[in-house]
Each structure stands twice: as structure tokens, then as C-alpha cells.
Amino acid sequence: MANTDLYEYPPELREEFEATEAIQFRDGSSATAADVWHFMTEIAPKRYPFAYTQKKYAGVRLSRDIHLPSAIKNHYLLLTMNDRITKSRENGAPVIFVQGGQSVDPYYAAGGIALRPASVGLWARGRHEGLGLNEEVVRQHKQKEKAYHAISFEACQTAGYENIQEGGLPIDMVAPFTCLRCSDISYGVEAHRHGPNKAVKLMNIDYPMRHQADKKWAVEYFAQNLRRLTNEIGKLAGRDVTDDDLSKEIRLHNEGRRLAIETAELWWSADLPPTNGVDRRSLYQMGGMEVHGDPSASLTVLRESHAYIKERVKKGIKAEGVVDKPIRLFVCGSCVFPNDFRIEEAGAIIVGQDNHWSDISTLVEEDGDPYQNLAHAILSYPYEQSVELRAAWTIEQLKKSRADGVLFLYQWGCNTQSAIARMLCDTIKRDTGIPTMIIEQHEGGSEQSEQLLNRVNAFIEML
Amino acid sequence: MPIKTLEVIRKRLEDRPAELNKLRENGQKVVGWTGYNVPEEIIHALGFIPIRIAIGGDDRLVEVGGRYASSKNCVFIREIVGAFSENEDPYIQQTDILAFDATCLQNFRAAEVIEYYFKKDVIVLGVPRNFYWEEGKEYFGKEADEFTRLLEERAGVSLDLTKLGESVALYNDIRKTLKSIYSFQAAKDNVISWVEVFDLIQAGDLLDKKEYLALLHQTLAELQALQHNPVIEVDGNDARIFISGSLIPRGDRKLINIITSVGGRIVGDDIWTGILPHLDLDIKEISPAGVALAYLNRTPHAALPYLDLESDRRLKKLHELLAEFKAQGVIYHTLRYCDPFTFKAKETKDVLAKSAIPVLEIHTEYAGSDYEALRTRLEAFVEMIKIKAESAAEVTV
Numbered sequence: 001m002a003n004t005d006l007y008e009y010p011p012e013l014r015e016e017f018e019a020t021e022a023i024q025f026r027d028g029s030s031a032t033a034a035d036v037w038h039f040m041t042e043i044a045p046k047r048y049p050f051a052y053t054q055k056k057y058a059g060v061r062l063s064r065d066i067h068l069p070s071a072i073k074n075h076y077l078l079l080t081m082n083d084r085i086t087k088s089r090e091n092g093a094p095v096i097f098v099q100g101g102q103s104v105d106p107y108y109a110a111g112g113i114a115l116r117p118a119s120v121g122l123w124a125r126g127r128h129e130g131l132g133l134n135e136e137v138v139r140q141h142k143q144k145e146k147a148y149h150a151i152s153f154e155a156c157q158t159a160g161y162e163n164i165q166e167g168g169l170p171i172d173m174v175a176p177f178t179c180l181r182c183s184d185i186s187y188g189v190e191a192h193r194h195g196p197n198k199a200v201k202l203m204n205i206d207y208p209m210r211h212q213a214d215k216k217w218a219v220e221y222f223a224q225n226l227r228r229l230t231n232e233i234g235k236l237a238g239r240d241v242t243d244d245d246l247s248k249e250i251r252l253h254n255e256g257r258r259l260a261i262e263t264a265e266l267w268w269s270a271d272l273p274p275t276n277g278v279d280r281r282s283l284y285q286m287g288g289m290e291v292h293g294d295p296s297a298s299l300t301v302l303r304e305s306h307a308y309i310k311e312r313v314k315k316g317i318k319a320e321g322v323v324d325k326p327i328r329l330f331v332c333g334s335c336v337f338p339n340d341f342r343i344e345e346a347g348a349i350i351v352g353q354d355n356h357w358s359d360i361s362t363l364v365e366e367d368g369d370p371y372q373n374l375a376h377a378i379l380s381y382p383y384e385q386s387v388e389l390r391a392a393w394t395i396e397q398l399k400k401s402r403a404d405g406v407l408f409l410y411q412w413g414c415n416t417q418s419a420i421a422r423m424l425c426d427t428i429k430r431d432t433g434i435p436t437m438i439i440e441q442h443e444g445g446s447e448q449s450e451q452l453l454n455r456v457n458a459f460i461e462m463l
Numbered sequence: 464m465p466i467k468t469l470e471v472i473r474k475r476l477e478d479r480p481a482e483l484n485k486l487r488e489n490g491q492k493v494v495g496w497t498g499y500n501v502p503e504e505i506i507h508a509l510g511f512i513p514i515r516i517a518i519g520g521d522d523r524l525v526e527v528g529g530r531y532a533s534s535k536n537c538v539f540i541r542e543i544v545g546a547f548s549e550n551e552d553p554y555i556q557q558t559d560i561l562a563f564d565a566t567c568l569q570n571f572r573a574a575e576v577i578e579y580y581f582k583k584d585v586i587v588l589g590v591p592r593n594f595y596w597e598e599g600k601e602y603f604g605k606e607a608d609e610f611t612r613l614l615e616e617r618a619g620v621s622l623d624l625t626k627l628g629e630s631v632a633l634y635n636d637i638r639k640t641l642k643s644i645y646s647f648q649a650a651k652d653n654v655i656s657w658v659e660v661f662d663l664i665q666a667g668d669l670l671d672k673k674e675y676l677a678l679l680h681q682t683l684a685e686l687q688a689l690q691h692n693p694v695i696e697v698d699g700n701d702a703r704i705f706i707s708g709s710l711i712p713r714g715d716r717k718l719i720n721i722i723t724s725v726g727g728r729i730v731g732d733d734i735w736t737g738i739l740p741h742l743d744l745d746i747k748e749i750s751p752a753g754v755a756l757a758y759l760n761r762t763p764h765a766a767l768p769y770l771d772l773e774s775d776r777r778l779k780k781l782h783e784l785l786a787e788f789k790a791q792g793v794i795y796h797t798l799r800y801c802d803p804f805t806f807k808a809k810e811t812k813d814v815l816a817k818s819a820i821p822v823l824e825i826h827t828e829y830a831g832s833d834y835e836a837l838r839t840r841l842e843a844f845v846e847m848i849k850i851k852a853e854s855a856a857e858v859t860v
Binding site: 149150151152154155178180183184186187188189190191192193194202203204206207208209210212215217218220221224225228386387410412413414415416418419420421422423440 | 530531532533534535536537565568569571572573575576579580587589591592593596598599601602605606609768769770771772799800802803805806807808809810813
């Protein structure tokens with residue numbers, strides 16, 4: 001039964017919101033701010049009540065920074081994922097499962113839609129309407145359990161198996177990068193070979209390791225992987241993919257990356273945090289243009305948000321719910337993060353994260369062979385380098401973001417991030433003296449465990 | 464009747480650490496290697512002493528290693544890290560250079576951890592996940608060239624292709640002889656057990672290669688004298704067990720001891736510390752890339768994902784070996800957090816079920832706490848196979 005005690009956007013906000021910009025989609029269509037308002041206040045509360053939960057610490061609840069239009073628009077894009085992706089796919093765009101924290105330029109250049117694991121989960125979630133928070137959490141867990149049964153109970157990342165093989169989600173291809181950020185992903189891709197859905201194409205985009213960006217043959221090999229990838233997606237999309245297609249896409253994605261870098265630098269420079277942690281993360285991630293399944297939509301929202309952040313920083317406007325001088329935490333590790341609401345309640349704020357930021361902050365050379373350029377940029381992701389290089393980049397981000405402490409968080413079952421946790425933290429401590437803490441996170445319900453949050457809170461208190 | 468050469472080998476293994484120490488004092492260097500596609504012939508041809516770093520079975524070292532890596536790494540990797548931390552293993556103590564490969568990403572991380580905390584000189588060989596693509600093979604060939612270059616720097620000499628050819632011939636002979644010996648253990652009225660052959664294979668990880676080959680020839684001659692015509696066939700009294708899955712390194716004998724203690728007879732394996740790495744290695748070109756590609760073209764290790772179930776060579780090889788050694792049941796062994804094999808456990812069971820081959824999955828680690836639980840399960844499995852075999856024999860009669 002759906003929860004009837006739902007959050008409502010204040011009606012008096014409507015006029016202010018409807019004066020903001022429209023979201024432009026990749027297919028040329030758009031959603032005006034009035035369309036967004038109507039969906040978010042009339043339609044979504046009925047279709048997706050879980051997102052309107054009043055539960056204070058629920059990770060999925062809507063941002064309460066209602067004067068930041070991007071917050072509402074971001075939620076709009078997340079809650080319309082099923083409608084939009086289903087429609088685009090029906091119009092001929094193949095949908096591809098990818099890794100989180102990787103650039104998606106080649107997928108879009110070939111006419112596809114790249115969805116990272118969380119976005120695939122959002123698409124699947126959107127197909128189940130009317131669920132309250134607890135019902136949605138139970139649904140997700142039941143679904144994940146199917147993957148554990150079909151693959152391994154020690155799996156963290158299952159490459160969307162539960163939704164693609166067991167949930168009928170019409171993904172056309174599973175083709176992530178096989179980088180060190182996640183060792184499970186390539187085994188997850190392989191697991192699809194024994195699932196009932198034989199229609200899904202499988203490909204691992206093989207990411208070389210160890211000084212990879214300095215090795216010509218490694219860059220060449222990765223470029224060959226990218227060429228194979230665009231060819232395969234092109235076949236699914238029914239088109240030939242030219243070098244020019246990729247060059248154009250790189251330019252578009254570079255715009256997002258540059259804008260995210262500028263937004264981050266603005267955010268970090270502010271005396272008072274201009275947004276809460278949830279909205280900060282969404283803004284930075286929009287620069288990667290891989291969250292919403294539509295780079296154009298992400299980019300229009302990011303462009304508008306950038307102007308808002310600039311204004312807030314200039315006027316010294318602090319985000320609602322954040323204390324004046326919060327403890328600034330930088331999060332390292334795998335694709336998880338601590339509960340922002342609890343962290344902010346404890347008097348801290350998350351100012352950055354290495355995961356995702358590593359690829360978003362890596363610009364791609366625009367002149368020359370686009371495959372070689374993209375391959376070189378991707379193999380240069382700081383997150384994928386040796387511990388000393390990764391630590392040096394992380395320290396640079398710590399300085400820029402003026403972080404007081406580092407949390408290294410990894411998910412239960414994550415073999416490769418867990419294995420670098422102590423080395424990275426020891427290097428950071430050695431070179432900066434900034435305190436660090438390593439935490440393992442177990443998959444939880446709608447909120448994180450008290451055990452985890454107690455430790456985070458103790459760390460904040462210590463800082 | 465005991466095989467006398469096995470006793471000689473045991474004795475040689477006892478002496479080997481001191482011998483290595485002496486050789487190092489005389490200027491020779493030891494390369495400790497770990498991984499699944501390390502072309503050992505290149506190390507050997509450059510004048511290094513290759514030693515395989517494959518140890519297990521010590522829960523205390525797992526605990527120590529986990530403090531440097533993490534508790535989410537497979538127990539084998541954690542034990543290796545722990546062993547470098549303690550530096551008490553007589554072979555680890557003798558290593559000057561380490562060579563790791565990136566077949567398994569956890570192995571790659573172990574290389575980083577050991578390099579970082581224990582200041583070891585580590586060389587890493589990149590391995591393509593798309594190993595069956597021509598582009599992947601080309602990449603691996605170039606990685607092998609780079610691997611050789613890094614070893615040459617440390618050896619202070621360039622690789623002599625004549626010497627490489629000699630090393631390849633030596634290793635080929637070792638592989639061929641091991642294969643011949645291996646068939647004796649699976650024979651009816653066998654004069655050597657699988658466990659003895661398993662130990663014999665692992666002795667080769669540590670002994671001098673030329674001496675090892677001579678000892679293998681001696682072992683084979685003894686076996687041939689004792690059993691002129693070994694025939695592999697099912698004996699009514701046996702429960703013929705095949706071990707598949709995660710590796711079982713030196714020091715880890717828990718599973719093997721339980722299987723034999725409950726009356727199971729191990730007749731084959733496809734584990735990477737057993738016979739599998741020595742099979743189907745066909746070096747067509749005497750060059751670093753040629754040797755490395757032959758390694759990559761063997762039955763692939765489970766850490767290298769292959770995306771088509773029907774043409775998977777690992778499963779094909781498993782079926783071949785099961786048939787060759789007339790196995791009646793498979794113990795699919797997975798180590799804690801060994802993703803390459805745990806991710807394929809259900810799939811392997813499903814595939815073997817289609818061939819009507821009984822499978823028992825054993826998921827374990829190096830602690831002794833699950834010993835009795837494993838014994839109960841293995842005893843039931845062995846009993847089930849024996850009953851099945853007896854029923855089949857009655858039907859045949």
C-alpha cells in the first residue's frame with residue numbers, strides 16, 4: 001500500500017519555477033518548466049510515491065532545496081527515465097548497459113543510449129508504479145536476489161543481470177569498460193551468456209592496466225576496442241559511424257566536462273556551501289552526461305544550474321539545511337557514498353568524490369584521431385592509475401575542495417577498490433596529514449545502517 | 464609399492480631454500496612469479512631462477528594480508544600478501560624480483576600492495592580480457608615484449624633467442640612428461656595417486672628445471688616398470704572425483720585430505736595449480752610474443768571472461784578431461800571471494816547437469832572452522848557416487 005503522507009512542493013513556488021528554462025532533449029523535443037512542474041506535482045506523486053517520502057534519512061527522497069531549479073529538474077529526469085528511454089528505444093536508439101564512472105561519448109556517437117548501472121536500475125524502477133518507499137525497497141532487494149542466485153552471493157556488481165535477464169528490461173547490449181574500478185563487471189557481462197535473454201549483445205571494452213596511458217600499444221588496443229564498440233552499436237542503430245560523429249560527440253561531452261569543472265571550482269571556492277551534498281553530487285555528475293540517458297538534457301540543466309551557483313556564490317547564499325562552517329568531507333572509493341542527510345545533520349558536508357569525478361574531470365583532445373584521443377584520455381583516468389598517481393590527483397582535489405577529512409567507502413564484495421583503500425589512505429595521510437577513514441558498506445534498505453553512520457559521525461566529531 | 468623418486472624429490476625440496484640462498488650469494492637472481500599467463504620460459508632464458516609464488520592454507524597469514532589489502536580479497540591473494548608481510552616463507556625470502564600478471568585483477572592489486580608496502584621490485588604483465596580477439600593477441604604480444612625488456616634491464620643482458628629456444632624445449636619436455644605421469648594416477652590398479660602427482664607438479668614450481676625434468680623422467684621410468692599398460696577405467700569400488708574451480712596451492716590440503724579421508728578417489732583436475740596449465744601449450748614461434756601467445760591460447764583461465772557459452776573452451780576442456788579420466792563426480796571448489804570461479808559456479812553446475820554429471824560446490828577458505836561441515840557434505844557426495852556406480856554396475860551385469 002502506498003504511503004499517503006507525501007512531500008508536496010509549495011504551490012507558491014510554481015510561478016518562480018515556471019520562469020526557468022526548458023529542458024532540451026537529444027531528439028529535438030523539450031520539456032518546459034511548466035511541463036516539469038506539472039509532472040512533479042501532479043503525476044509523479046501518484047506514479048512514484050516513494051520519491052516523495054517524508055522519511056528524513058531516506059536516500060531517495062527529493063532535495064528540499066526547492067529554489068534550485070536543477071534539483072527539481074534532475075528529479076524530473078530521473079523519474080521520467082522509463083517514459084523517455086522506452087520512447088527513444090521504440091524510435092530506434094539501442095540502449096547499452098555501461099560501467100559507472102566511464103565516459104559515454106562513443107556510445108552516443110554511434111546512436112545509442114548509454115546507461116550506467118544506477119540508471120538501468122532507475123529505468124527498471126520506473127516500470128513499477130504506485131509503490132511506496134518500503135515497497136520499492138523490497139522490490140529492489142527481491143530483484144537483486146535473483147542475480148545473486150544466478151551468479152554469486154559474493155557479487156557486488158551484476159551488470160544489470162537481474163533487470164535484463166530476470167526483469168524483462170529491453171537492453172540491447174551490455175558493453176562496459178573493464179577497468180580496475182570494478183572487478184565484478186566483466187564477470188557480470190559474462191554471466192549474461194547463461195541467462196534466458198539471448199537477444200542481448202555482449203561485449204567487454206577491454207581496459208589495459210599498468211602505466212597504460214604511457215604505452216602506445218595499450219592506447220592503440222583500447223582505440224580498437226572503441227572502434228569495435230561503435231561499429232556494433234552502429235549496426236544496432238542501423239547506421240554507419242564516422243570519425244566525425246565521434247569528434248562531434250567528444251566536443252559536446254567536453255562542454256559538459258568543462259562546465260562541471262567550472263561549477264565544481266565555483267562551489268569549492270564559496271565560503272558557504274551553495275548547495276547541499278545531494279545537489280552538489282548531481283550537478284557534478286551532470287557533466288559526465290551519463291546519468292539521465294540523454295546528454296542534451298543533462299547539459300541544459302547543468303548550464304542553467306551553473307548560473308544559479310555563480311549567483312549564490314556571489315551573494316553568499318548558503319544551501320538550506322547546511323550549517324555555516326561544515327566539516328568538509330571528500331569521499332573516495334567505489335560507487336557508493338554515505339547518507340548526505342545524516343552527514344549534514346552531524347554538521348558536515350560531502351564536497352567531492354573521486355569516483356565519477358575522475359572521468360568527468362578528464363578532458364579529451366579535440367584535434368586529431370578521435371579514437372586515439374578518446375582512448376588516451378580514458379586510459380588517463382586518475383582513478384585507474386597506480387596508487388601514487390591516484391593519490392597525487394586525489395590530494396589535488398582535496399586541496400581544491402578544502403577537505404578536512406577523507407572517507408574511503410567501498411561496497412561489500414568490491415575486491416579492487418577495497419584492496420587499494422589502505423594504500424590510498426596511507427599515502428594521503430603521509431603527504432597531507434589529512435585524517436582518513438575506511439568503511440565497508442553493506443547493501444541496506446532505504447537508509448544506511450546505524451553502524452556505518454555512527455562511525456561516520458564519530459569521524460566528523462573527531463574532525 | 465612406493466615410487467622411490469618421489470622421496471628424492473621430497474628431500475630435494477627440503478634442501479632447495481638453502482640451495483637458492485647459496486645461488487643468490489653467487490650472484491644469481493630469483494624471480495618469484497604469480498599469475499596464470501606468465502611466460503616462465505622468458506624468465507628462465509634470461510638466466511633467472513623462476514619460483515612460483517603459490518601458497519595457501521594458512522588462515523593466520525590470510526588475516527595478516529587482509530590488513531594490507533582488504534578482507535574482501537580472495538584468501539589466496541590475502542595469504543600471499545600476508546606471507547610477504549611476515550617474510551618467513553623460505554621461498555618468498557629468496558625472491559629478488561617479482562613478476563605478476565593481470566589475468567586476475569585481484570592478482571594485479573596484490574602486486575601493487577606488495578610493491579607499495581614491502582618495497583619489492585615488481586614487474587606486471589598486462590593481459591587482455593578480450594584474449595580471443597586478434598587485437599587482444601597483438602596487445603599481449605607487445606606486453607610480452609615490454610615484460611621481457613623490463614626483465615632484461617634487471618638481468619643486465621639481452622634475451623638470446625637460442626637460449627629461449629632451449630628453455631622452451633626444456634619446458635615442453637617437462638609438460639609432456641607430466642602429462643604422461645598424470646595418466647598413471649587415473650588408471651585402474653594405479654601405482655601412483657593423484658595427490659602424489661599433484662605434489663609432483665607443484666615441486667616443479669620450486670626446483671631447478673633441468674633437475675626437475677630428470678626427476679620426472681626417472682619417475683616415469685619407475686611407473687612404466689611397475690605398470691606396463693595403464694588403463695583408465697572405472698573400478699566398481701571407486702568414487703572417481705574430479706576437482707575443478709579455484710586453485711589449490713602449496714600448503715592448502717584441507718579439501719584434498721577430506722575427499723580422500725571419506726573414501727573418494729581423485730582422478731583428475733582442471734585447477735591452475737594442477738595439470739591444466741601444462742596442457743595444450745603449443746609454442747609456434749621462439750620469441751617473447753610467440754611464447755606469451757602460446758600461454759594465452761591455452762584453455763583460458765576463468766578470470767578471462769568469454770561471452771559465448773556454447774563455444775567456451777574452458778567448459779569444453781572440462782568435459783574432455785572428465786571423459787578422459789572417467790570421472791564420476793565433480794567437486795567444484797571456490798575460494799572465498801574468488802570471483803572468477805564463484806561467478807561461474809551455478810553456470811558450471813547447470814552445464815554439467817545437462818551431461819548428467821553430479822557436482823558438489825564447496826565454497827571455503829583456509830580456516831579450519833568448516834572442516835566438519837565439509838566432511839559431512841563430501842562424505843554424502845562420495846557415498847552417493849558409489850551407490851550410483853554400484854547401481855550402474857548391477858544394471859550392466
